[in-house]
Amino acid sequence: MKGTLKVDGKNPEATIRSLFARWLKESKLSAVLAPAYSTAGTATVALVSDPEKLSEAAPLLPAMGVNSASIVAEIAREASPNAKVGLFLRPCELRAVVELMKLKQVAPESLLLIGVDCPGTYKAAGFRNVRGKDADFDNRHVREQSGYAENVNFRTACQMCEYPKPLVFDLNVGFVGMDPDKELWIEAATDKGKALLEGVELDAQDEPQKRKQALEKLSAARKARTAARIEELDKAMMGPEKLVEYFADCLNCHNCMKVCPVCYCRECFFDSDTFQRDIAEHVRVSLRKGATRMPSETLLFHLTRMNHMMASCVQCGICEDSCPVTIGLATLFKKVSQNAQKEFDYVSGRSLDEPLPLVTFRESEFLKIGEG
Amino acid sequence: MPEAAATNPAAGVFEPKIVAFLCNWCSYAGADLAGISRIQYPPSIRVIRVPCSGRVDPFFILKALQSGADGVLVSGCHPGDCHYLTGNYVARRRFAVLNDLLEFAGIDPGRVSFSWVSAAEGERFAEVVRDVTEKVRQLGPNRKLLKEEVA
Numbered sequence: 265m266k267g268t269l270k271v272d273g274k275n276p277e278a279t280i281r282s283l284f285a286r287w288l289k290e291s292k293l294s295a296v297l298a299p300a301y302s303t304a305g306t307a308t309v310a311l312v313s314d315p316e317k318l319s320e321a322a323p324l325l326p327a328m329g330v331n332s333a334s335i336v337a338e339i340a341r342e343a344s345p346n347a348k349v350g351l352f353l354r355p356c357e358l359r360a361v362v363e364l365m366k367l368k369q370v371a372p373e374s375l376l377l378i379g380v381d382c383p384g385t386y387k388a389a390g391f392r393n394v395r396g397k398d399a400d401f402d403n404r405h406v407r408e409q410s411g412y413a414e415n416v417n418f419r420t421a422c423q424m425c426e427y428p429k430p431l432v433f434d435l436n437v438g439f440v441g442m443d444p445d446k447e448l449w450i451e452a453a454t455d456k457g458k459a460l461l462e463g464v465e466l467d468a469q470d471e472p473q474k475r476k477q478a479l480e481k482l483s484a485a486r487k488a489r490t491a492a493r494i495e496e497l498d499k500a501m502m503g504p505e506k507l508v509e510y511f512a513d514c515l516n517c518h519n520c521m522k523v524c525p526v527c528y529c530r531e532c533f534f535d536s537d538t539f540q541r542d543i544a545e546h547v548r549v550s551l552r553k554g555a556t557r558m559p560s561e562t563l564l565f566h567l568t569r570m571n572h573m574m575a576s577c578v579q580c581g582i583c584e585d586s587c588p589v590t591i592g593l594a595t596l597f598k599k600v601s602q603n604a605q606k607e608f609d610y611v612s613g614r615s616l617d618e619p620l621p622l623v624t625f626r627e628s629e630f631l632k633i634g635e636g
Numbered sequence: 637m638p639e640a641a642a643t644n645p646a647a648g649v650f651e652p653k654i655v656a657f658l659c660n661w662c663s664y665a666g667a668d669l670a671g672i673s674r675i676q677y678p679p680s681i682r683v684i685r686v687p688c689s690g691r692v693d694p695f696f697i698l699k700a701l702q703s704g705a706d707g708v709l710v711s712g713c714h715p716g717d718c719h720y721l722t723g724n725y726v727a728r729r730r731f732a733v734l735n736d737l738l739e740f741a742g743i744d745p746g747r748v749s750f751s752w753v754s755a756a757e758g759e760r761f762a763e764v765v766r767d768v769t770e771k772v773r774q775l776g777p778n779r780k781l782l783k784e785e786v787a
């Protein structure tokens with residue numbers, strides 16, 4: 265089921281809010297998780313269950329401080345099986361939710377995946393200044409579409425993101441390639457999504473050509489940008505010890521790991537005895553070598569983290585935003601995870617049916633390994 | 637540094653240290669057979685017995701390199717012969733991506749080798765160790781992951 269939805273008063277954000285209100289009132293949803301402004305004007309996320317409180321939600325808010333998939337895992341754990349929580353999420357957040365479902369961390373029953381186009385976001389930190397006093401900022405962001413591909417103020421990961429439209433969703437709200445002052449593009453991909461659309465007045469039609477073209481164009485521009493970025497990274501990485509240099513400022517705070525939406529173990533490997541050296545071992549090493557760096561294991565941590573995440577990393581770049589010393593993690597993970605996923609013809613979050621690459625295999629692959 | 641002289645490949649005396657993760661059901665027995673049959677191979681390997689090549693967490697490999705190993709060998713049952721049916725197939729996927737990561741990290745993938753050796757292949761095991769030792773010897777001592785350790 266798909267078609268255009270009429271936008272009232274040149275305010276697409278309010279139109280989306282009234283959809284939420286309708287679904288909450290009709291008890292099709294028990295709550296909605298969506299971007300929101302805090303009272304201080306910063307970008308955050310809210311779980312809204314009372315339709316009266318929907319003014320808190322800012323569904324088109326173009327700034328990102330967390331990947332909400334990490335919140336979804338918690339919600340899904342606590343939600344009663346009868347709950348129907350609508351997740352109004354960006355493409356990279358939905359892709360992370362899909363990975364978490366496949367990793368058996370999120371049970372899909374109580375959740376509805378409601379996606380929204382995302383042509384790029386600003387960092388949550390400092391966004392208040394970008395937005396200024398412009399109450400119409402969110403709508404302007406979806407209305408003025410010409411600068412998406414060139415915007416260098418978007419988060420690094422967004423500048424390289426080739427998925428402005430969600431890949432897996434029950435329902436999607438689109439605006440790229442549309443005239444969002446007049447109409448939004450609504451698409452239901454599943455029965456759950458279709459049920460939400462019952463009673464919503466759509467002008468049913470095929471996806472407009474200009475929308476398809478706009479999405480493709482943006483995607484192509486982003487791929488080109490990604491290639492250029494990775495080339496720069498590769499240049500920076502040439503020569504010995506370069507990875508050590510890349511992480512030279514790392515504080516070992518492990519923030520990058522804590523905020524990662526697809527990093528899911530409840531008891532972290534990096535906190536385990538397998539990873540942690542006890543202090544006695546440090547002393548032994550120091551006595552043997554004369555000196556040992558404290559804290560140690562920085563590079564081992566990062567290589568192991570890359571190895572753990574690369575099959576499911578959704579390239580959201582939230583790790584980079586969380587790094588207090590601004591290490592270029594977004595480009596690094598873009599490269600490393602893209603490469604790994606290419607090996608298996610896999611794209612994280614692309615489909616619920618594709619098995620996770622590291623729990624499956626084909627007999628007739630990688631035949632060179634072990635024979636060399 | 638006294639160790640530098642002993643590990644100078646130019647002097648032709650570099651004996652690499654290679655950590656070998658051997659599957660209990662095949663390669664470990666293959667190593668045993670090589671020993672019983674008195675087949676000669678370089679004394680470069682330090683054997684760690686694992687229940688299956690699928691038990692080898694890529695972290696073990698990174699940790700071995702970081703702890704000073706010059707090379708790592710992982711050896712399991714031939715594809716199709718895993719005692720747990722599919723352990724080595726899954727391991728093979730993990731190694732494939734680890735290889736890419738090592739290369740990216742500037743660690744020569746030649747330091748990490750994989751092989752399939754059955755319990756009956758004593759001679760093959762010796763040959764694998766000879767090959768791997770030679771490969772690592774060519775690469776010289778591994779300093780890469782160690783560097784950050786030094787204050």
Ligand code: SF4
Nearest residue numbers: 524577578580581583
């Ligand atoms: S590793 Fe970084 S880019 Fe990848 S999913 Fe985690 S937070 Fe996002």
Ligand code: SF4
Nearest residue numbers: 514515517518520587
């Ligand atoms: S967030 Fe930055 S400083 Fe902290 S562990 Fe990660 S890379 Fe290092």
Ligand code: FES
Nearest residue numbers: 659688712713719
């Ligand atoms: S039992 Fe030998 S590789 Fe699995």
